[in-house]
Amino acid sequence: MNVPAELKRISETIWELPVSHKEGMLVPARIVASEKLIHEMDAGVFEQVSNVATLPGIQRYAYCMPDGHWGYGFPIGGVAAMDPGSGVISPGGIGFDINCGMRLVLTNLTAEQVQPKLHQLIDRLFARIPTGVGCQGFIKMKSDDFRSVVQQGSRWCLKNGFATQNDLDMTEEGGCFPGANASDISQKAVERGYNQLGTLGSGNHYCEVQVVQPQNIIDQDLADAFGLTTVPNQVVIMFHCGSRGFGHQVATDYLKLFLSVMERKYGIKIVDRELACAPFHSPEGQAYFSAMKCAVNMAFANRQVILHRIREVFSDLFHASPDELGMRMVYDVAHNTAKLERHLVNSSRKELLVHRKGSTRAFGPGMPGLPECYQKTGQPVIIGGSMETGSYLLAGMSTGGDAWFTTAHGSGRTMSRHEAKKNFRGDKLQRDMEQRGIYVRTDSFGGLAEEAGAAYKNIDEVVEATELAGLSKRVARLVPIGNIKG
């Protein structure tokens, strides 16, 4: 039992640690979870979410989502909004894989049409999308061109034939966070990332082919609005990846910079060095904000280029153009970002710097920033489950204001990678999954074992908790039939 004695239950799925829980807490810490999930939380979640509550300028609550687990600095699943005037920006509230995120892409193919070619499809995706440690992208460029990529994000892809205008419209901020200045990134970061555009990576990054079975449609109207039900047993593609070595280096560079100035120059004392931060309006804070946006844009461009490749593979195999195959993007959601947004605080609208680490923006109906087609529905939210157990499409709700319109990002681990490798064998898991109708290709059986379904929380419980908390509403459950993993 990890639950601290001071934890109070506020509602069925909201739990709170009061400011008296830890010296220095400025606001209460809240965790979204069912009774079962709260008792399964790592002790590290309670420690880390209450540490976040000590950061200067934090507003209302430090939050952790129901897929939360032990991270560094913030827990994975952490959310915190800072007053930009008095508050800080912290790389630990964003993560090393800046703008790691997910895309969901529709097709008008049915499972019955895809099944006979499933092995070919997965083999071709595996051959054409670079995966694994040290993989290199298929777009060769000079490091100077890469500086344009990180400033322009998906717009660079549109100019270079890797995107459609609709892809950009279905991506947060049109696939480019404005204000990304390449002069704020190190040459080391450029060198580490410029050959990785169009790569999936490894770990929990994957590209999955899924089926929308009619019995798994939970909200028919929203499913229709998101384009999920054009055919029965519709095949869709979900993929998860981020800013690769470039973003990792940006985060490392600024973590070091913040550690060197935080206390010495700004007199900020923190309880955990992974929460290193700087005042948002300091030169260091602004430089990191700009560099982080470069990494955000790299990740948008990375997912966009991969989407282009996925379209090529489908088009070749099914002898039809991507348009004819209905390969339209539902949405692109970002997991690891900080962004200036306007939210209601004490009945007035205020600009806040919202950190989301391993959590997803989930704007409700009518909110500015959503594409016109989602104004009535709220934002599509893509929740990747483990590769064995299925995923979800959700929609943002108008009741999510307390958590700054944020929801979960996945299942969340319950078992360490080391333990998972002791309990599962990758080659056996691959065979077992194939018998259950999921064909997996991987670069690493060790990596596959680490991602076994049993190493993750129950995705059904996680998404139900977000719905009961008024953060996101279930639209459909998506069942995997094929997966490529790094």
Place this chain on the structure above:
Amino acid sequence: MPFEYRSDIAHADVAFDAWAPTLEELFGEAARATMEVMVENLAEVRPAQTLEVKLEQENEEMLLFDFLNELLFYKDARRLILLPGEIEISPSDGGLTVRATLLGEEIAPTRHEMRTDVKAVTMLRYKVERVAQGWRATVVLDV
């Protein structure tokens, strides 16, 4: 055992303790522990390329932090799996300097069994300390 992975610190990441009689050996063990997260069969890595690195930092902790990050940089920037050869650490004006020879080769998927990528060295529970037997480090890697 010169290093040991720990399951009790971070679920999504990989933590290890490394220890050695000297600071130089500690750097070597921590580097091997980091590379072994990514490469199953480190013994198969050939010393086909040699790189000399020189890094300076104010103390042992930040020096090891930079040293491990250097390995991650070369893994992404040049696709190199590098292991430390000779390591020399000496006092300098700015604090401490490490001069090291790194030996290795480009990732060859046919020969190297790759595991999970390491994204970064984190500051979570990060510690480099003197102990009775020499030096000890606790490192959590983001994977």
